[in-house]
Amino acid sequence: MIELEQVAYSYGEGELLSDISVSLTPGSFHFLTGPSGAGKTTFLKLCYGELVPTSGQARLFDRDVRSLTRDDIADIRRRIGVVHQDCQFLDHLPIADNIALPLTVAGKSVHSQDGNLSELMSWVGLRSRAAALPPELSGGERQRAALARAVIMSPDVILADEPTGNLDWEMSQRLLTLLVELNRMGKTVVIATHDIGLIRAAKSQVQARVLRIANRHLTVGADL
Amino acid sequence: MAKRFEISHVMDFIIGDAQAERAVPPTGFTARLTLFSAAVMAFLAVFALALSVSAGRLSERWSAELAQSATLRISAPQGQMQAQTDAAMSVLETTPGIESARVLDAAEQRKLLEPWFGPDVPLDSLPVPQLIEIVEADVGVDTEALRVRLAGEAPGAVLDDHTRWRKPLAAAASRLWFLGWLSIVLIFAVMGAMITLAANAALSANAKVISVMRLVGARDSYIVDAFVRRFTLRTLSGAAIGMVLGVVAVVMLPAARGEAGFLSDLGFAGAGWLWPLIIPALAAVVAFAATRAAARRTLKELR
Ligand SMILES: Nc1ncnc2c1ncn2[C@@H]1O[C@H](COP(=O)(O)OP(=O)(O)O)[C@@H](O)[C@H]1O
Numbered sequence A: 001m002i003e004l005e006q007v008a009y010s011y012g013e014g015e016l017l018s019d020i021s022v023s024l025t026p027g028s029f030h031f032l033t034g035p036s037g038a039g040k041t042t043f044l045k046l047c048y049g050e051l052v053p054t055s056g057q058a059r060l061f062d063r064d065v066r067s068l069t070r071d072d073i074a075d076i077r078r079r080i081g082v083v084h085q086d087c088q089f090l091d092h093l094p095i096a097d098n099i100a101l102p103l104t105v106a107g108k109s110v111h112s113q114d115g116n117l118s119e120l121m122s123w124v125g126l127r128s129r130a131a132a133l134p135p136e137l138s139g140g141e142r143q144r145a146a147l148a149r150a151v152i153m154s155p156d157v158i159l160a161d162e163p164t165g166n167l168d169w170e171m172s173q174r175l176l177t178l179l180v181e182l183n184r185m186g187k188t189v190v191i192a193t194h195d196i197g198l199i200r201a202a203k204s205q206v207q208a209r210v211l212r213i214a215n216r217h218l219t220v221g222a223d224l
Numbered sequence B: 001m002a003k004r005f006e007i008s009h010v011m012d013f014i015i016g017d018a019q020a021e022r023a024v025p026p027t028g029f030t031a032r033l034t035l036f037s038a039a040v041m042a043f044l045a046v047f048a049l050a051l052s053v054s055a056g057r058l059s060e061r062w063s064a065e066l067a068q069s070a071t072l073r074i075s076a077p078q079g080q081m082q083a084q085t086d087a088a089m090s091v092l093e094t095t096p097g098i099e100s101a102r103v104l105d106a107a108e109q110r111k112l113l114e115p116w117f118g119p120d121v122p123l124d125s126l127p128v129p130q131l132i133e134i135v136e137a138d139v140g141v142d143t144e145a146l147r148v149r150l151a152g153e154a155p156g157a158v159l160d161d162h163t164r165w166r167k168p169l170a171a172a173a174s175r176l177w178f179l180g181w182l183s184i185v186l187i188f189a190v191m192g193a194m195i196t197l198a199a200n201a202a203l204s205a206n207a208k209v210i211s212v213m214r215l216v217g218a219r220d221s222y223i224v225d226a227f228v229r230r231f232t233l234r235t236l237s238g239a240a241i242g243m244v245l246g247v248v249a250v251v252m253l254p255a256a257r258g259e260a261g262f263l264s265d266l267g268f269a270g271a272g273w274l275w276p277l278i279i280p281a282l283a284a285v286v287a288f289a290a291t292r293a294a295a296r297r298t299l300k301e302l303r
């Protein structure tokens, strides 16, 4: 589904990531850990085609990233839902419209009364906040809205970058539960986090692999 | 079938996608500025067009009128005037290519001189030359041969076939025609430049919106269309307003028909009034191309 083969990445001076080989198979659940600045966000960007490896090969849905046209990239982003670290909303649009944005840009007309949309809004507990603008939401509400937007296209893969970064414990648990539910529906899930407690909590709910980035390298199945 | 498809495509473009419209926030100031510039440029373009069309018409008419006529001017001492006039007339009557020749009478001569000397010219006491109006046939006259014959028979006769002053006039008119069109080209070039600036401003003001749309899977064409549509429709309506105002201004130019100065002739005639309609259409095409190029350039820097 997503395969990296001897991938290296550099923003300019010196390699940030070196010789990374990993395969994210359908239905798998991964945690991505490592110290701040280790390259977790960079790794995820390589996984959804925002960045192209400086060497090695990244294959998304069996296609080399380098061979993708701009339209191909757009189409792939409809199959990979991303929860960005800083959420990335359009601040002038109500939160319901932001959540529906992937549908909108894919040319599917959406109505705020749409059954699926309001069901999704309830699932993340934002039904009563549908008309609020993103800056009016709390950190936890924003994270859940970002998750709702990431899954509205019913993608095959969900990449979540520090989704519990600024949430309290209880809210983190709720979000984790949502991601585990998605995994049970067959989606591949990757959660970048340095919250060890979250990883421990997940172990009882789901079969998860831990990927750890440190000193430019990725180790698979590292012990905690 | 293919034609139908294109028309529905254009209709889609005009009607637009309400959702896409909302995704890109309104940019009030840029919008008003674009509307204003398009209106001003279209207003100016109407005048450049009127100038060009009038100059073209004028140069055609002058060439046509002047080519058909010539004047014979006889200057002779009082006593020989009649004899030389008769001699010249008999030469003209036997010259091939001349349809008719006519000696102007005193009243007609007075009228021709009035603009220069006023209404009270004492024509009898002045050594005014006698004028003979010649209308040429379509085949044309061999003016050199005619001059030689006249020199023998009526030495005081000078043939003025108007080429002397027709040429610079026609040249001036066609130069004006050219300058008019050049102005139109320049006006549209400036319009393109201004729309590019405005579009770039709107694009960078919306850099975050664009990157979010791209992140959630928008294709380039979706984002480009949202901007192109705005700028094209805005320019189209601005140019339409400017064009209408320009045409009204041309209509209201003080008319001084008959005296036939160049200024009184500035304007459109008959079907020529349809010419200004191309201005908004052309403006829309320019806006479409300029915004599209600007948006594609911006998107290229984003993955
Ligand atoms: N666009 C960029 N240009 C240059 N350096 C960058 C860029 N993005 C991130 N970096 C650097 O790369 C390193 C890793 O960043 P990141 O992948 O965000 O790490 P993490 O998510 O693990 O905290 C950091 O030192 C950061 O400063």
Ligand SMILES: [Mg+2]
Pocket (backbone or CB within 6 Å): A040, A041, A042, A085, A161
């Ligand atoms: Mg990060």
